[in-house]
Amino acid sequence: ETGVTQTPRHLVMGMTNKKSLKCEQHLGHNAMYWYKQSAKKPLELMFVYNFKEQTENNSVPSRFSPECPNSSHLFLHLHTLQPEDSALYLCASSQGGGASQFFGPGTRLTVL
Amino acid sequence: GENVEQHPSTLSVQEGDSAVIKCTYSDSASNYFPWYKQELGKRPQLIIDIRSNVGEKKDQRIAVTLNKTAKHFSLHITETQPEDSAVYFCAASRGANSKLTFGKGITLSVRP
Secondary structure: OOOEEEEOOEEEEOOOOEEEEEEEEOOOOOEEEEEEEOOOOOOEEEEEEEOOEEEEEOOOOOOEEEEEEEOOEEEEEEEOOOHHHOEEEEEEEEOOOOOOOEEOOOEEEEEO | OOOEEEEOOEEEEEOOOOEEEEEEEOOOOOOEEEEEEEOOOOOOEEEEEEEOOOOEEEEOOEEEEEEOOOOEEEEEEOOOOHHHOEEEEEEEEOOOOOOOEEOOOEEEEEEO
């Protein structure tokens, strides 16, 4: 597997469920990101990690909890989500915060 | 911080015509400007980028121009084809140790 991978690709969950999204990058990058992309809306940056340390949290509700155990893996733990959280969640990585970002295929999340 | 704006928000052109998508940025210290293409249902992908030490860069049918004085950069697509239909995002940063800021995206439609 090369580039940035994400699992699962599709997820349907109820508001009381707990699930996790996984991202893995095989590019040797040191920065990883979570974005939310709702229909016909721009990319919304959620979290940024540099060398496993969280460097940015854009006022994301606590029902989204990120985890970065190492520079290659990034998780987004979900609990007690709302229907308006339904969106495409994209992971990205880069070599440095201001460099080109490489995106994963995304997880299409539907909250019922 | 940096503010990146894209105009217009939508653009429709006839197949074979040229398309120009413009972005403006606010931080005069920004020196790296990538462009991403996101086809429907797919991930954003880097298509071309430019650094502030050059004014223009070409890659087949696409080119990017940079005007540092006016703080704007543009994506030029010649001989447009239906497969060029997508959302195009521009971005700007001060380099690898800073933050990459995305614009809101422009939807390009190429009419057959």
